[in-house]
Amino acid sequence: MNAISNGPVNWDPYNQAYFRNPYPVYRRLRKEAPVYYNAEYDFYALSHYDDCQRLLQDRNSFVSRHGNLLEFIRAKNTYPSGMFIYEDPPLHGQHRGILTRVFTPKKMAALETQIREYCARTLDRFVDGGDFDFITHLGAEMPIRVIGMLLGIPDEDLKEVQKYTDDRLQVEPGQPMSADHDYDYEGTLFARYVDWRVKHPSDDLMTELMNTEFVDQSGKSRKLTRGEIMIFINILSGAGNETTNRLIGWTAKTLAEHPDQRRQIYEDRSFIPQAIEEILRFEVPGHVAGRFSVCDAVFQGVTIPKGSTILAILAAANRDESRFVDGDKFDIHRERVPHLSFGVGFHSCLGNALARVEGRIALDEVLTRFPEWTVDLDRARLSSSSAVRGWETLPAKLTPRLKVA
Ligand code: HEM
Secondary structure (H helix, E strand, O other), X not given: OOOEOOOOOOOOOOOHHHHHOOHHHHHHHHHHOOEEEEOOOOEEEEOOHHHHHHHHHOOOOEEOOOOOOHHHHHOOOOOOOOOHHHOOOOHHHHHHHHHHHHOOHHHHHHHHHHHHHHHHHHHHOOOOOOOEEXXXXXXXXXXXXXXXXXXXXXXXXXXXXHHHHHHHHOOOOOOOOOOOOOOOOOOOHHHHHHHHHHHOOOOOHHHHHHHOEEEOOOOOEEEOOHHHHHHHHHHHHHHOOHHHHHHHHHHHXXXXXXXXXXXXXXXXXXXXXXXXXXXXXXOOOOOEEEEEEOOOEEEOOEEEOOOOEEEEEHHHHOOOOOOOOOOOOXXXXXXXXXXXXXXXXXXXXXXXXXXXXXXXXXXXXXXXHOOEEEEOOOOOEEOOOOOOOOEEEOEEEEEOHHHOO
């Protein structure tokens, strides 16, 4: 059978109307074109949970070496050693292993107090009023500071790091992202910082990255090169910044639109972890994860030829009715089924525990001060990054605790 082409249902990932509300078209894709082919941009897209899971788990048939974003895979990009998010075995395992060794639950737990203090300080400024914006004041500030705490990057340098990573993801609305990326970090803040850290070792993750030994492809035990370390820092600051920022925005918007559930969480904070899981399922920041196929593959009776760009639409899989009853409904009490928001398998998100902690603490600290809020969607703006979907500004009117009946 051939894949269903641009006939009855069309999904153009750059179309701003779809970008604003992609869920109706995802529903149609699941039903009418579960193996969708877009001739204009020459890619396949899968929208069923099981198919997306298979794409990400079968690393022999679907590889990461050209990237996981549509533009990168289509351009058949290649990357320098250390860019493990876009590596395949055995290199991927060697590099990911280093980070897993130093990115421990103990390190995450140690950050909790600092994250809470930061949220408290920021939110306390608005208890007596003021124009609050969930992104400007919380989402765009907190996750990047957490990366800074982890890597030991001083606060005054963080804006430059953030600008560097954000600029790479931003596109003109409706336009594809440039596939051309420069991975030479000489002369950038990353290079300056690594050189400084070599002379001033500390107890941070950066110093551990510099000292950890691993066995490389040639069977030699060695430390990461200076270039690889810069790439690792870039991955961490890129992967953990905008995604978590968007999670905070979606938390604010989704709960503002579901005040009954917000009230339940306010009254019983033990609901926070499941609320964050449901927000991640319902409004995943990264809608797609792509792979390049190195052999013919059959999905739903449709053959996808070798050499194709295939996207797993995680946001569609997260609402697949075969897994999630009434998938388009937001319900913090739904039966726990793992969502795909952090991917699955070998490349699954290394920062998921940290992102979850950040989301939970932010929500808890907001509720402690402001049990209710409304968001001003007329003044809010969606980000124009095609890699991550979420709010760039989200002005809100907060109701402090004492004013709530
Ligand atoms: C809500 C926040 C986040 C979301 C939705 C998210 C989502 C994802 C997804 C879907 C992948 C898999 C990509 C693929 O299979 O191609 C991934 C990988 C990754 N994430 Fe996250 N992420 C988040 C936060 C973070 C944070 C806070 C960090 C670290 C500070 C992080 C670090 C990484 C890394 C290093 C990988 C690559 C793992 C590998 O290739 O082996 N992420 N993330």
